[in-house]
Every structure is written in C-alpha cells, then in structure tokens.
Amino acid sequence: MSLSEFKWAARVTDIAPFHVMAILEEAKRLQASGRDIIHMEVGEPDFSTAAPIIAAGQEALAKGLTQYTPAAGLPELRQAIAGHYQTAYGIDVDPKRIIVTPGASGALLLLAALLVNPGDQVMMADPTYPCNRNFMRMFEGKPQLIPVGAESDYQLSAAHIEQYWQPNTRAAMLATPSNPTGTLVNKAALKAISEAVAARKGALIVDEIYQGLTYGVDALTALSVNDDAFVINSFSKYFGMTGWRLGWLVAPECAISDLEKLAQNVFLSAPTPSQYAALAAFQPDTIAILESRRAEFAKRRDYLLPALRDLGMSVPVTPEGAFYIYAGIDHLTDDSYQWCLDLLEQEGVAATPGLDFGIEGARKTVRFAYATDLAKLEQAVERIARFIQKAA
Amino acid sequence: MSLSEFKWAARVTDIAPFHVMAILEEAKRLQASGRDIIHMEVGEPDFSTAAPIIAAGQEALAKGLTQYTPAAGLPELRQAIAGHYQTAYGIDVDPKRIIVTPGASGALLLLAALLVNPGDQVMMADPTYPCNRNFMRMFEGKPQLIPVGAESDYQLSAAHIEQYWQPNTRAAMLATPSNPTGTLVNKAALKAISEAVAARKGALIVDEIYQGLTYGVDALTALSVNDDAFVINSFSKYFGMTGWRLGWLVAPECAISDLEKLAQNVFLSAPTPSQYAALAAFQPDTIAILESRRAEFAKRRDYLLPALRDLGMSVPVTPEGAFYIYAGIDHLTDDSYQWCLDLLEQEGVAATPGLDFGIEGARKTVRFAYATDLAKLEQAVERIARFIQKAA
Numbered sequence: 001m002s003l004s005e006f007k008w009a010a011r012v013t014d015i016a017p018f019h020v021m022a023i024l025e026e027a028k029r030l031q032a033s034g035r036d037i038i039h040m041e042v043g044e045p046d047f048s049t050a051a052p053i054i055a056a057g058q059e060a061l062a063k064g065l066t067q068y069t070p071a072a073g074l075p076e077l078r079q080a081i082a083g084h085y086q087t088a089y090g091i092d093v094d095p096k097r098i099i100v101t102p103g104a105s106g107a108l109l110l111l112a113a114l115l116v117n118p119g120d121q122v123m124m125a126d127p128t129y130p131c132n133r134n135f136m137r138m139f140e141g142k143p144q145l146i147p148v149g150a151e152s153d154y155q156l157s158a159a160h161i162e163q164y165w166q167p168n169t170r171a172a173m174l175a176t177p178s179n180p181t182g183t184l185v186n187k188a189a190l191k192a193i194s195e196a197v198a199a200r201k202g203a204l205i206v207d208e209i210y211q212g213l214t215y216g217v218d219a220l221t222a223l224s225v226n227d228d229a230f231v232i233n234s235f236s237k238y239f240g241m242t243g244w245r246l247g248w249l250v251a252p253e254c255a256i257s258d259l260e261k262l263a264q265n266v267f268l269s270a271p272t273p274s275q276y277a278a279l280a281a282f283q284p285d286t287i288a289i290l291e292s293r294r295a296e297f298a299k300r301r302d303y304l305l306p307a308l309r310d311l312g313m314s315v316p317v318t319p320e321g322a323f324y325i326y327a328g329i330d331h332l333t334d335d336s337y338q339w340c341l342d343l344l345e346q347e348g349v350a351a352t353p354g355l356d357f358g359i360e361g362a363r364k365t366v367r368f369a370y371a372t373d374l375a376k377l378e379q380a381v382e383r384i385a386r387f388i389q390k391a392a
Numbered sequence: 393m394s395l396s397e398f399k400w401a402a403r404v405t406d407i408a409p410f411h412v413m414a415i416l417e418e419a420k421r422l423q424a425s426g427r428d429i430i431h432m433e434v435g436e437p438d439f440s441t442a443a444p445i446i447a448a449g450q451e452a453l454a455k456g457l458t459q460y461t462p463a464a465g466l467p468e469l470r471q472a473i474a475g476h477y478q479t480a481y482g483i484d485v486d487p488k489r490i491i492v493t494p495g496a497s498g499a500l501l502l503l504a505a506l507l508v509n510p511g512d513q514v515m516m517a518d519p520t521y522p523c524n525r526n527f528m529r530m531f532e533g534k535p536q537l538i539p540v541g542a543e544s545d546y547q548l549s550a551a552h553i554e555q556y557w558q559p560n561t562r563a564a565m566l567a568t569p570s571n572p573t574g575t576l577v578n579k580a581a582l583k584a585i586s587e588a589v590a591a592r593k594g595a596l597i598v599d600e601i602y603q604g605l606t607y608g609v610d611a612l613t614a615l616s617v618n619d620d621a622f623v624i625n626s627f628s629k630y631f632g633m634t635g636w637r638l639g640w641l642v643a644p645e646c647a648i649s650d651l652e653k654l655a656q657n658v659f660l661s662a663p664t665p666s667q668y669a670a671l672a673a674f675q676p677d678t679i680a681i682l683e684s685r686r687a688e689f690a691k692r693r694d695y696l697l698p699a700l701r702d703l704g705m706s707v708p709v710t711p712e713g714a715f716y717i718y719a720g721i722d723h724l725t726d727d728s729y730q731w732c733l734d735l736l737e738q739e740g741v742a743a744t745p746g747l748d749f750g751i752e753g754a755r756k757t758v759r760f761a762y763a764t765d766l767a768k769l770e771q772a773v774e775r776i777a778r779f780i781q782k783a784a
Contacts, residue, residue, distance in 0.1 A: 002590070002620060003595060003620050003646060004646070006595055008506055008647070009508055011505065011509075012505070012506060012650050012653075012654070015653060015657060017653050044459060044460055048456040048458055048459070049456065049458040054454075054456070054458070057453050057665065058454070061446050061449050061450050061453070062446075064440040064441065064446065065635070066446070066634070067436060067440070067634050067635045068436055068635050069635065102494050102659065102663075103659065105658060105660055109501075109658060113403065113404070114401060114404060115401055116401055117401045117402055117403075118510055130657075131656075131657050134657045135657065135658075138657070138658070139401075139532075140510055198394070201397050203395060203398055228394060242458065242459050243457070243459045243460050243661070243663065243664030243665070244665065245494060245637075245659070245661070245662070245663045245664075252395050254395060255395070257409075258400055258404050261407060261409050261410075262407070264410060264413065264523075265407060265497075265523050265526045265527065265530070266497060266501060266527075266530070267494065267495065267497050267637070268495060268497055268637070269635070269637070271494075271636060271637045271663040271665075272634075272635030273635070273636065273666070274663060274665070
C-alpha cells in the first residue's frame with residue numbers, strides 16, 4: 001500500500017518551513033563535531049524554571065493531581081491570572097474571561113478557529129512571528145501583511161488600519177513587545193488602533209506573550225484600553241516555563257462559551273501538572289526571581305544594542321522588550337539566510353535570518369536573541385566583527 | 393468598543409456543544425447540593441497515574457528539565473514508543489516515523505491540517521468520537537458519517553468504503569477499540585479496509601487511543617497490516633496519563649517532514665515534564681500496574697454488560713475494548729438526552745446521551761462508562777433499574 005499518489009492539503013505547501021530550523025540543525029551538527037557554538041537563534045530564555053514553580057509542580061505530582069482539568073483551565077489558576085492583572089496593571093478582569101491554554105499556541109489556535117472564515121484576512125505587521133501568519137493560513141484565512149518601519153516603531157498603527165482595511169479584513173493583530181523587533185505599542189497607539197478596528201467592526205488580537213520582559217518602560221496591557229480585545233499571553237517567556245506548554249487567552253465575555261466549546265474539541269485541557277505549577281508563578285518569591293532575571297536581560301540588551309550598532313547594523317528603534325534585536329544588515333548582504341549560514345560555519349554564531357519573519361526587507365535583516373549570558377554575547381560580538389571584516 | 397456586530401466564523405456554529413457537558417454541569421450542581429452522584433459519563437480512567445510514571449516526572453522536574461523539546465518529541469521517547477511496538481506487537485517501527493503530540497488531540501490536529509482541503513470528506517462511522525467530526529469541520533473538511541450497525545461490529549468495513557467512497561473522499565478513519573461502542577476491528581477487516589482505501593488512493597487514519605484496554609482478545613495495531621496508515625495513540629487511557637496531555641502519531645515516512653513543520657507551528661512541542669514522565673510508561677513495573685488495572689476493567693465490563701442487557705438494553709455486539717458500553721434504549725425513549733437528564737435528576741446516575749456520537753440512532757442510545765469501581769457500578773445498576781421501573 002502506498003501514499004505516493006496522495007497530495008497533502010494545499011496549506012501544507014503554503015506554510016513555509018522555518019529557516020531557523022535549518023540553522024539550528026547545522027548548529028547542532030557543528031556542535032556534535034566539537035565546535036563551540038553561541039546560540040543567538042533561539043527564542044527560549046536560558047534560565048530554567050524558577051524553583052518555587054518547580055516545587056509547586058512536584059507537589060502536585062506527589063498529590064497525584066494528574067487528571068483532566070476543565071477545558072478553560074483550573075478555576076484557581078484563572079483566578080490567579082485575574083489577580084495578576086489587578087496587581088501588575090491595576091485592572092479588573094473577570095476570571096471567567098480567562099481561558100488557560102496549552103501554550104500561547106493553544107490560544108492562537110482557538111482564535112484562528114473562532115474568527116477566521118475561508119478567505120478572511122487578518123492584518124498584521126511585516127515583520128511578525130511566523131506562526132501568526134501560518135495559523136491564519138491553517139484555517140483557510142489569509143495573513144494580510146503590512147510592511148512597517150521605524151516610523152511606526154515596526155508596529156501596525158491606526159493609520160495602517162485606516163489605509164489597508166478591506167471588506168474581507170476581519171481582524172488586526174498586534175504583538176507588544178514584538179517578536180522579532182522587541183518594540184512596543186504605547187497606550188495612545190493602542191487606543192487609536194482599537195478605535196480604528198472597532199469603527200470597521202473588526203476584532204483586535206493582541207499578542208502579549210513577552211509581557212513583563214520590558215526594559216526601562218512601564219508595563220502595559222491592551223486590556224486597560226480595550227476590554228473587547230482578544231489578548232494572548234504565555235507562561236513561557238517572563239515566567240520561564242517554556243516546556244510546560246502553558247499560556248492563556250483573555251476574551252470578551254460574549255466569546256467565552258464558544259471558545260470553551262472549541263477548546264473541548266482541540267485540546268481538551270492544558271497540561272494539569274503545568275497548571276498546578278503555574279499557581280506559584282505569581283507568588284512574591286517567584287516574582288523576585290523573575291524580576292532579577294529581567295534585570296539581567298536588560299543588561300544584555302544594554303550591551304548588545306550599541307555593540308551591533310557599532311558594527312554598522314541598523315536598529316533605528318530601540319527595542320524595549322522581549323529578548324531580540326532585529327538588525328538591518330543591508331550594507332553586508334541581501335541574502336540574510338546565506339549570511340547566517342556563513343556566520344555559523346565560519347564563526348560558530350547562530351542567528352535567525354529575517355526571512356522567517358516577513359517578506360519586505362526580510363532578506364536584509366537578522367534577528368539576534370539575547371537569551372544567552374553576557375560573556376557569551378561579548379564573545380559573539382567579537383566573532384561577528386571578525387566575520388564582517390573577513391567578508392569585506 | 394463592542395464586538396456585538398461581529399459574527400464568529402461559520403465553523404463555530406457547525407460544531408455542536410457536547411451534550412455530556414450539560415450533564416456534567418448538572419451532575420456537579422447536584423453534587424454540590426449534597427446529592428450522591430455516580431459518574432458513568434466521563435471518559436477518564438478512575439485510576440491516578442501509576443507511581444513509576446509520577447516518580448519519573450518528579451525526577452525530571454528536580455533536574456530542571458523544563459525547556460522545549462524538538463517538535464517531534466524527545467528522541468528517547470520516540471525510541472521508547474518504537475520499542476513498545478516491538479515488545480507488544482512484534483513489529484519494527486522506525487522512531488523517526490513517530491511524532492510525540494500534546495494528547496491524541498494534537499495528533500488529530502496535525503492529521504486534519506495535513507490531509508483535509510476545504511470540501512474534502514473524511515469517512516467515519518456513525519457513531520464516533522465527536523471530536524473526530526469536529527476536527528474535520530474545523531479545517532473546512534466534511535465528516536462523511538456512515539451509519540454502522542451490529543453487522544459490521546459498529547465499525548466501518550471494506551464494503552462501506554466500496555459503497556460510499558466519493559470523488560471528494562480523501563480519507564477513512566477507524567477507531568479500534570471504538571469510543572463509544574468499545575468494539576474492535578479485527579486483522580482481516582483491517583486488511584480489507586486498507587486495501588479498499590488504497591485502491592481509491594485515499595489515506596487511512598486509525599485511532600488506537602484505547603489500545604491495550606482490550607478484554608479477552610489479542611492486542612493489535614493497524615501498523616502490522618498497513619505500514620502507510622496514520623495511527624493515533626495516547627498516553628491517557630491505557631497508560632492513565634490523562635492530565636499530562638500526551639499522545640503520539642505514527643505516520644508514513646513521506647509525511648514526517650511536513651508533519652514536523654505543522655507541529656512547529658501548531659504546538660511547538662508536547663509538554664516536556666510529561667514526556668520525561670512517559671519514559672517510565674513502558675517499564676516492566678509500570679506495565680504490571682497497568683495490566684492489573686486492565687484486569688479490573690475487564691471485571692467491570694463482565695459485570696456491567698449482562699446487567700444492562702438484563703434491564704432490556706440492547707448491546708448486540710460484545711464490547712471488547714475501551715471502557716464503554718453503548719446501549720440501545722429504544723424500548724425506553726427516543727430522546728436519550730432527556731432520558732439521561734431524568735436519570736441524573738431522579739437517581740443521581742450520570743451517563744452520556746448517544747446524541748454526542750452521531751445522528752443515526754443517537755436518540756435511542758446511551759453510553760455508559762465503567763471508569764468507576766465495581767461497587768459503584770452495582771449501585772448504579774440498581775438505580776437505573778428503579779428509574780426504568782418508575783417510568784414504566
């Protein structure tokens with residue numbers, strides 16, 4: 001029996017593989033052959049999960065708390081997340097509006113299923129996190145990529161909404177802080193965008209996955225200006241729980257019963273041990289650990305940003321969040337993928353080509369993650385400098 | 393700002409809520425008011441996760457193993473699953489063909505994305521596990537429900553494939569053991585179905601989520617007759633790891649790179665602590681525990697099946713697997729949902745109306761789960777008998 005004549009669904013071809021995967025594979029190959037590789041390609045904090053969270057997970061296992069939770073998550077975790085919005089942002093969010101998901105991926109999945117009919121467009125910035133585009137395509141919608149630049153902090157603006165909204169545009173999607181650019185949407189812009197989207201009877205999706213990881217600016221949530229926004233969040237980044245696969249979605253009340261129905265179908269519930277562990281994520285002792293890590297990320301950014309600029313790379317807007325610098329290398333190449341491969345082969349520094357994040361300008365940009373300690377970052381900058389010099 | 397004029401995507405309306413959720417909610421309400429409720433509606437084993445698996449999870453947490461794994465899963469877990477196929481079924485499966493997923497839900501998600509174009513049909517039995525239908529609708533495909541009966545053990549047969557296959561039928565889906573009927577597809581039928589599907593250049597999906605939970609018959613996997621089948625499995629049922637959200641998919645080699653690409657987009661990776669815990673699932677000491685639980689399930693089935701038949705319920709084919717009995721109650725009602733509600737209100741026994749599993753005959757059937765201990769089952773049967781008598 002053979003499937004050789006079977007053609008996969010069209011979406012499979014339309015969804016491009018991540019270039020970073022080829023980089024990562026080559027990095028691992030080189031590492032296995034004994035080379036010293038500095039990883040600046042990965043979107044994963046180098047800190048392991050904070051001890052109080054681990055301890056809470058172990059305690060849940062000791063108690064045998066391993067059965068399904070309700071599809072929307074443990075009531076006490078939904079309550080704790082609501083408490084976090086109160087403590088950190090001073091806003092009331094009804095716990096019923098919070099759905100715990102298997103990673104932010106689970107939240108994106110629910111939203112694509114809820115909002116996107118075949119042919120519908122979801123407006124988003126180019127560059128953007130590639131899964132955002134792909135989730136829309138997955139559900140037969142279309143990512144409507146709007147090239148953004150320094151003038152709007154590499155973010156969608158109300159002006160973009162006004163200029164590019166089309167009859168089949170159903171929603172706009174922001175990410176603040178943004179992956180790959182690390183830039184934020186400020187409160188005034190959030191308000192203007194919310195109004196522009198509402199005037200067009202669209203939905204607004206705000207990815208706040210890197211919330212908490214901001215440097216020198218006040219933390220913000222879109223919920224403080226727009227109660228009808230769909231807000232995606234994650235325990236992976238600020239809370240350092242990547243492998244636990246846990247995130248959440250805040251949605252308007254009118255969407256909750258349908259989102260629960262979708263959740264029952266697509267994932268049943270988020271992992272139970274992870275949910276119990278996450279109950280410890282908002283404790284003062286955990287937050288103290290996470291804040292000291294944030295300070296460390298800030299130091300890294302403060303080192304890496306001027307260092308890359310000194311190498312002639314273009315970073316016109318200061319990245320104030322996440323742990324990425326999206327650097328223009330137009331003076332060096334118009335093939336960022338090959339450039340990244342060469343950098344890896346010659347100097348053992350792995351970075352992500354812009355190509356993974358968009359179309360416009362993507363061939364002339366590279367994303368550097370600073371999820372690596374300062375000493376390694378300094379070494380990486382030396383190596384990148386040598387690589388550029390050799391190529392010149 | 394308001395979303396009041398925003399219409400959710402059409403699929404949201406097409407996906408019906410599970411009736412069992414309303415039953416469950418009412419059961420919880422009654423329980424909270426002090427009533428004694430016997431739960432025969434849930435699809436979750438009443439045993440907690442076996443101690444060696446819990447211990448392996450705790451050990452992983454103690455070691456801080458909480459980062460992402462590769463999208464296809466921990467290499468050592470893929471290897472362990474391959475080893476299980478060798479030990480339990482005597483067949484070689486290349487670990488590269490095994491993708492670890494967040495629950496069987498994650499595997500279904502990957503397959504729907506891989507196989508289903510808008511308008512494509514996926515043939516499946518009526519009755520079937522409702523998420524199967526809904527996953528196809530989610531990706532704009534159509535579940536092609538084929539009413540099945542006792543003559544084919546409540547399963548699709550090669551004759552069904554031959555009779556009902558249409559130009560836009562892309563795949564057939566089996567579940568063995570089946571939820572809700574507990575019936576199996578035997579080796580000869582699997583072979584005939586595989587050939588009928590292959591002759592039509594279709595794909596075959598086999599849900600083996602309840603594999604291992606069979607009573608009095610030899611265990612079987614579709615992989616032993618069809619190397620090109622897409623086989624879905626789970627750590628939830630036989631391995632008792634529901635809340636850990638872990639399953640796997642075995643796929644033909646030609647599909648693996650595309651499935652990995654989809655997995656990177658839709659879930660990044662399965663939960664890491666769960667994957668490490670599952671490494672202990674195939675150890676002899678764990679298997680010994682699981683086998684004693686299987687013996688317990690067998691006892692329950694051996695009690696419940698004749699008891700329900702004695703109440704006049706129709707179960708024409710002996711359920712040899714899973715932990716469900718799908719009982720015809722045509723002599724009692726043609727509104728199984730109301731019947732279940734009344735049974736719950738009057739006697740405190742919760743069961744799932746057939747309506748959740750199909751259309752044909754669904755109003756005259758009920759699914760009873762025996763994921764409850766024998767003493768409770770005996771009590772439940774007494775109560776059901778009294779309920780029937782009162783209604784007569």
